[in-house]
Amino acid sequence: MAALSQVRKLRDDMEIVAFERGRYTSYSACGIPYLVGGEVESIESLIARTPQVFRDRLRVDVRTRHEVTAIDLDDRAVEVRALDQDRTLRMGFDQLLIATGGNPVRPDLPGIDNPHVHGVQTLGDAERLLAEVTGGDVREIVVVGGGYIGLEMAEAFVRRGAHVTLLEASTQIMATLDPDMAELVLAALRRFGVDVRLQEGAKSFEDGQVQTEAGVVPADLVVLGLGVQPNSALARDAGLTLGVRDSIRVDRRQQTSASGVWSAGDCCESIHLVSGRPIHVALGTVANKQSRVAGINIGGGYATFGGVVGTAITKICNVEVARTGLSEREATEAGFLFQSTVIEASTRARYLADAPLATVKLLAEQGTGRLLGGQIVGEEGAGKRIDVLATALTAGMTVRAMIDLDLGYAPPFSPVWDPVLVAARVAAGAAV
Amino acid sequence: MAALSQVRKLRDDMEIVAFERGRYTSYSACGIPYLVGGEVESIESLIARTPQVFRDRLRVDVRTRHEVTAIDLDDRAVEVRALDQDRTLRMGFDQLLIATGGNPVRPDLPGIDNPHVHGVQTLGDAERLLAEVTGGDVREIVVVGGGYIGLEMAEAFVRRGAHVTLLEASTQIMATLDPDMAELVLAALRRFGVDVRLQEGAKSFEDGQVQTEAGVVPADLVVLGLGVQPNSALARDAGLTLGVRDSIRVDRRQQTSASGVWSAGDCCESIHLVSGRPIHVALGTVANKQSRVAGINIGGGYATFGGVVGTAITKICNVEVARTGLSEREATEAGFLFQSTVIEASTRARYLADAPLATVKLLAEQGTGRLLGGQIVGEEGAGKRIDVLATALTAGMTVRAMIDLDLGYAPPFSPVWDPVLVAARVAAGAAV
Numbered sequence: 001m002a003a004l005s006q007v008r009k010l011r012d013d014m015e016i017v018a019f020e021r022g023r024y025t026s027y028s029a030c031g032i033p034y035l036v037g038g039e040v041e042s043i044e045s046l047i048a049r050t051p052q053v054f055r056d057r058l059r060v061d062v063r064t065r066h067e068v069t070a071i072d073l074d075d076r077a078v079e080v081r082a083l084d085q086d087r088t089l090r091m092g093f094d095q096l097l098i099a100t101g102g103n104p105v106r107p108d109l110p111g112i113d114n115p116h117v118h119g120v121q122t123l124g125d126a127e128r129l130l131a132e133v134t135g136g137d138v139r140e141i142v143v144v145g146g147g148y149i150g151l152e153m154a155e156a157f158v159r160r161g162a163h164v165t166l167l168e169a170s171t172q173i174m175a176t177l178d179p180d181m182a183e184l185v186l187a188a189l190r191r192f193g194v195d196v197r198l199q200e201g202a203k204s205f206e207d208g209q210v211q212t213e214a215g216v217v218p219a220d221l222v223v224l225g226l227g228v229q230p231n232s233a234l235a236r237d238a239g240l241t242l243g244v245r246d247s248i249r250v251d252r253r254q255q256t257s258a259s260g261v262w263s264a265g266d267c268c269e270s271i272h273l274v275s276g277r278p279i280h281v282a283l284g285t286v287a288n289k290q291s292r293v294a295g296i297n298i299g300g301g302y303a304t305f306g307g308v309v310g311t312a313i314t315k316i317c318n319v320e321v322a323r324t325g326l327s328e329r330e331a332t333e334a335g336f337l338f339q340s341t342v343i344e345a346s347t348r349a350r351y352l353a354d355a356p357l358a359t360v361k362l363l364a365e366q367g368t369g370r371l372l373g374g375q376i377v378g379e380e381g382a383g384k385r386i387d388v389l390a391t392a393l394t395a396g397m398t399v400r401a402m403i404d405l406d407l408g409y410a411p412p413f414s415p416v417w418d419p420v421l422v423a424a425r426v427a428a429g430a431a432v
Numbered sequence: 433m434a435a436l437s438q439v440r441k442l443r444d445d446m447e448i449v450a451f452e453r454g455r456y457t458s459y460s461a462c463g464i465p466y467l468v469g470g471e472v473e474s475i476e477s478l479i480a481r482t483p484q485v486f487r488d489r490l491r492v493d494v495r496t497r498h499e500v501t502a503i504d505l506d507d508r509a510v511e512v513r514a515l516d517q518d519r520t521l522r523m524g525f526d527q528l529l530i531a532t533g534g535n536p537v538r539p540d541l542p543g544i545d546n547p548h549v550h551g552v553q554t555l556g557d558a559e560r561l562l563a564e565v566t567g568g569d570v571r572e573i574v575v576v577g578g579g580y581i582g583l584e585m586a587e588a589f590v591r592r593g594a595h596v597t598l599l600e601a602s603t604q605i606m607a608t609l610d611p612d613m614a615e616l617v618l619a620a621l622r623r624f625g626v627d628v629r630l631q632e633g634a635k636s637f638e639d640g641q642v643q644t645e646a647g648v649v650p651a652d653l654v655v656l657g658l659g660v661q662p663n664s665a666l667a668r669d670a671g672l673t674l675g676v677r678d679s680i681r682v683d684r685r686q687q688t689s690a691s692g693v694w695s696a697g698d699c700c701e702s703i704h705l706v707s708g709r710p711i712h713v714a715l716g717t718v719a720n721k722q723s724r725v726a727g728i729n730i731g732g733g734y735a736t737f738g739g740v741v742g743t744a745i746t747k748i749c750n751v752e753v754a755r756t757g758l759s760e761r762e763a764t765e766a767g768f769l770f771q772s773t774v775i776e777a778s779t780r781a782r783y784l785a786d787a788p789l790a791t792v793k794l795l796a797e798q799g800t801g802r803l804l805g806g807q808i809v810g811e812e813g814a815g816k817r818i819d820v821l822a823t824a825l826t827a828g829m830t831v832r833a834m835i836d837l838d839l840g841y842a843p844p845f846s847p848v849w850d851p852v853l854v855a856a857r858v859a860a861g862a863a864v
Contacts, residue, residue: 028781028783028843028848030781030841030842030843030848031781031783031784031843034781034783034784034843034844039784039785040783040784041783041785045783046783148842273838283841284841284848285838285839285841285848285849285850286838288848288849289835289836292835292857305836306833306836307836308838309838310838311838311839311840311841312840312842313840313841313842313845313846314842315842315844315845320845322840324838324840349460349462349463349466351460351463351466351472351473351477351478352463352466352471352472353471353473381816383840383845384813384816384817384840384845384846385816385819386840387817387819387820387837387839387840387850387852388819388820388823390837390838390839390840391820391823391824391827391829391837391839392823392827393838394827394829394833394836394837394838395823395824395826395827395829397826397827401738401826403721403724404721404737404738404739404826405819405822405823405826406705406717406718406740406741406742406743406756406822406826407717407743407819407822407823408743408744408745408754408756408815408816408818408819408822409462409715409716409717409743409745410462410580410744410745410746410747411460411462411463411466412466412747413745413747413752413815413816414745414816416460416462416716416717416720417717417720418717418819420819425724
């Protein structure tokens with residue numbers, strides 16, 4: 001819908017039809033954990049713009065509960081199933097935008113279709129989760145997967161007074177962080193009261209319990225936090241080129257391998273500016289940037305999306321967690337030799353009461369000193385410092401050049417040497 | 433002292449002597465308003481390292497209450513007055529660092545030497561201010577000057593329960609902001625209860641009152657917040673080249689016009705990376721960077737200081753205020769044609785309760801779209817976003833390139849489009 005807003009601004013004359021399988025448009029899936037945790041008032045708060053707003057203000061013919069079932073590139077037409085009317089229609093197009101998003105990963109395990117096993121993706125999911133939580137008899141929660149959504153949901157349920165067990169099949173939570181930084185987040189989760197179990201995956205789901213690799217865990221409700229995979233089946237079936245993790249391959253203008261067919265959001269690929277390689281990122285901010293670009297191009301303008309540097313941030317159990325660029329594993333996979341630096345510094349002047357602490361990790365390329373990635377775990381004010389690293393990565397800065405960065409300094413905001421600069425100094429190995 | 437730490441790390445053999453006119457070394461002048469406001473426990477908290485620590489750990493012969501009165505470049509020696517012993521000594525040097533800092537501007541007005549008229553610079557100032565505040569009968573405060581220190585002191589005294597009148601001779605407070613952004617800060621000050629008077633300078637100081645251009649204001653205590661001028665008289669008298677506002681001219685290694693004579697801190701010049709011109713900046717963070725560079729070079733290493741982009745930040749009466757790069761006036765003076773953009777956006781997802789707001793202003797060069805400067809005034813989370821702009825300025829980014837910046841997004845930290853990105857979008861005039 002963000003793309004269509006752009007199209008309409010550029011082209012008053014275009015006829016725009018939008019098919020949506022669900023009932024909602026333009027909502028924030030990222031807000032669902034905060035809804036469940038009680039920090040967002042209602043499901044309606046998560047809706048940026050209703051279908052009716054698009055119809056009225058942007059003259060977009062929004063058809064909800066309509067699922068596109070096939071794309072015919074030769075005939076330039078789509079097959080659509082009207083879900084509530086049990087009928088099928090066919091509609092031609094001059095230009096097509098595929099914005100089918102992502103699907104939460106649902107492992108093929110016994111009982112996965114049990115009604116108490118929930119994804120965290122659609123407002124339908126949100127409705128069901130909220131109904132269970134406010135229903136009152138949900139005491140035991142099992143969260144499967146220790147990524148961003150899994151952790152955010154675990155915290156939300158603890159805030160609701162539930163007992164939460166988090167199952168993570170691998171040896172660490174937050175696979176996008178290096179193990180040493182993930183360890184800091186793990187400690188925060190445990191302090192908050194989440195029963196985190198590493199190397200203990202789910203084996204099957206039953207009423208009232210989950211069988212794990214180590215035993216049985218009581219579960220009134222199960223949340224799947226195993227990440228998102230691109231929803232690209234339609235594109236694949238139409239013969240469009242797919243890329244990383246079967247996401248839809250697009251060029252810099254968000255055009256797919258077929259002329260006049262575009263894609264944006266969780267269903268398509270991005271370029272990672274540090275590795276130079278394609279990557280699949282399922283994040284609202286990337287989706288919005290891609291959509292803006294796709295919309296401008298569909299409307300006859302010219303815009304490109306440069307790519308991502310892999311930034312992500314969250315707040316978990318009072319700890320701010322952020323990362324950007326390449327992790328150690330990713331840097332190694334991309335062929336870099338690098339040095340890692342970890343420092344701890346306060347995010348305010350130390351003489352102010354309760355100055356919060358931040359741990360900052362930087363990866364710098366051997367020889368050139370080019371920044372390759374950064375991770376931050378800390379208290380208040382720590383997380384958004386990742387933006388300086390993301391900007392420096394985009395600019396291709398070396399850690400030595402970063403020492404000179406003229407970052408804002410005043411006692412309530414930073415020590416004289418901002419934690420990012422402290423890290424850059426150490427990383428540069430500059431006579432310190 | 434920051435420079436000497438570097439020297440000692442590189443050179444175990446050097447004999448290092450430090451002369452300091454006052455009683456303290458390595459303290460945070462920036463912390464004084466927070467001490468007066470009651471947010472810092474004691475004067476001792478503002479001391480990073482005492483002279484004794486330097487003597488014991490770094491083998492620096494620190495001589496407090498010793499004032500250098502002359503530099504003899506031909507003889508490579510300094511004349512020093514031992515203030516407590518009323519005697520003079522002469523000491524030769526191989527290398528000399530001039531780190532004489534800045535002096536608060538004291539206008540030549542009747543009564544300026546009244547003991548109730550205070551600067552805000554040394555820990556001596558801090559002691560006197562604290563004694564007056566905790567003495568108990570200080571009800572009426574006059575702050576002269578509407579810059580960072582003046583505003584911070586005004587807030588501190590209001591927090592102490594005093595009535596504060598702020599006199600600003602010009603038409604706006606915060607001369608480093610554009611008038612429209614300064615207006616937002618003015619409103620916050622007035623909401624907080626500060627009696628701000630524009631175009632009303634002080635004329636004379638008397639016991640219990642200040643004569644202004646408009647009348648008489650009661651004043652148990654007067655604080656001067658008129659900025660800092662470089663303390664470069666010693667350097668000038670020695671024949672060293674001075675630059676902007678009589679600050680000491682230095683090269684990229686912080687060397688003055690005399691070989692082996694170095695300078696760092698509020699007494700010397702910096703290069704502004706946007707205008708390409710020399711500038712005088714009196715800020716602890718710049719002083720520390722310059723000192724690190726000077727120390728490495730004195731120790732026989734090689735380091736350079738790239739320059740500043742003019743970043744400053746403060747928190748005034750619950751409003752965060754930050755600026756970087758060139759203001760409209762500065763951009764015009766530097767010969768730029770530019771376009772200004774002002775947007776308002778929230779610093780968190782809007783569906784979270786009490787999402788704070790930020791006003792972001794960007795200046796972009798006409799034609800190229802290069803970012804020239806930015807200003808931010810807003811609520812929680814607004815101010816430190818200036819660091820993204822400072823980093824983008826250092827990298828020479830265009831506002832169009834900034835749209836793609838992969839900034840951290842999660843509901844507690846940002847809307848999907850971070851306020852900085854919203855501003856960049858509008859500034860780029862990109863089909864929006």
